[in-house]
Amino acid sequence: DAGVTQSPTHLIKTRGQQVTLRCSPISGHKSVSWYQQVLGQGPQFIFQYYEKEERGRGNFPDRFSARQFPNYSSELNVNALLLGDSALYLCASSWGPQGYQPQHFGDGTRLSIL
Amino acid sequence: QQQVKQSPQSLIVQKGGIPIINCAYENTAFDYFPWYQQFPGKGPALLIAIRPDVSEKKEGRFTISFNKSAKQFSLHIMDSQPGDSATYFCAASKDNAGNMLTFGGGTRLMVKP
Numbered sequence: 001d002a003g004v005t006q007s008p009t010h011l012i013k014t015r016g017q018q019v020t021l022r023c024s025p026i027s028g029h030k031s032v033s034w035y036q037q038v039l040g041q042g043p044q045f046i047f048q049y050y051e052k053e054e055r056g057r058g059n060f061p062d063r064f065s066a067r068q069f070p071n072y073s074s075e076l077n078v079n080a081l082l083l084g085d086s087a088l089y090l091c092a093s094s095w096g097p098q099g100y101q102p103q104h105f106g107d108g109t110r111l112s113i114l
Numbered sequence: 115q116q117q118v119k120q121s122p123q124s125l126i127v128q129k130g131g132i133p134i135i136n137c138a139y140e141n142t143a144f145d146y147f148p149w150y151q152q153f154p155g156k157g158p159a160l161l162i163a164i165r166p167d168v169s170e171k172k173e174g175r176f177t178i179s180f181n182k183s184a185k186q187f188s189l190h191i192m193d194s195q196p197g198d199s200a201t202y203f204c205a206a207s208k209d210n211a212g213n214m215l216t217f218g219g220g221t222r223l224m225v226k227p
Contacts, residue, residue: 004157033213042120042203042217043158056214090157092213099207100146100165103215105157 002027004093004106012112013081021076021109025093031055032074033103034066035090043090049074050097078111086113117141118206120218127194128226135189135221137204142185144206148215149178149189152201161202162189194225 005024013019025032031050035043048056049068068074072093078085088108094101120137127133137147145166150158164171164178164187171178175192191198201222205215 031213033215035215040220042205042220043215045214045216048213058214092157092215094213097213099209099213100163101213102148102160102163103213104160105150107155107157 004091004104006089006091006106006109008109009107010110010112012114014114015081015083017081018077018079019081019111021078021089021091021111023074023076023091023093023106025072025074025091026104029093029095029104030072031094031097031101032068032072033092033094034074034076035092035105036060037088037090037108039087046076048097055097081113083113086111117144117216118204118218120204120221122221123219124222124224126224126226129195131194131225133191133194133198133223133225135202135204135223136186137188137218138184138186139206139216140185141206141208141216143208144216145209146207147178147180147187148205148207149176150203150205150217152203152220158203191223194223196225196227199223199225 033048034046037043045058047066090108092103148163152158177190180187204218
């Protein structure tokens with residue numbers, strides 16, 4: 001079975017632009033979470049969606065938004081990009097929303113802001 | 115506030131050695147503690163996880179030791195190999211707070227041949 005797939009793999013944007021990142025979870029997984037990983041640091045939680053509803057939000061500004069579709073895929077949108085948004089954006093999926101459900105990560109989208 | 119502190123930041127061992135990575139947490143509501151392995155250019159891969167009702171868990175060459183009273187847990191890699199060279203992250207989450215994982219800062223492990 002395919003793992004978590006993310007697209008695109010790399011993206012270069014300039015300050016002020018908007019970006020949309022996409023994630024397809026493992027087949028059968030209904031929960032999708034998004035994380036930001038700055039170089040040299042651990043991932044930071046951004047959002048969790050389960051059954052198309054937001055179930056958790058990390059400490060990120062309103063420029064960050066996300067949604068989940070009926071097929072459980074998800075998009076992360078970031079508006080008004082800042083240099084500090086340069087990072088690896090990771091998507092993780094799991095069967096359900098509980099904390100003990102193992103989360104499986106994709107290889108991420110590397111976003112560079114010029 | 116960094117809720118999960120990981121040490122050391124980097125670690126070098128010889129092949130066959132047993133690297134030990136330590137994590138300490140502050141929030142007593144955490145009740146699920148996974149470890150992830152990340153290679154350059156890849157996403158984190160789940161290695162092994164533990165819940166606080168057990169003090170140790172083994173899967174292959176990987177062992178988690180858990181000390182609930184001290185709010186600490188550690189990863190031991192038995193018979194380490196050069197292919198184990200990667201960055202390791204501990205994490206924690208709460209059952210009643212969704213899938214939100216709080217990660218440690220990571221440990222870069224190098225296993226020399």
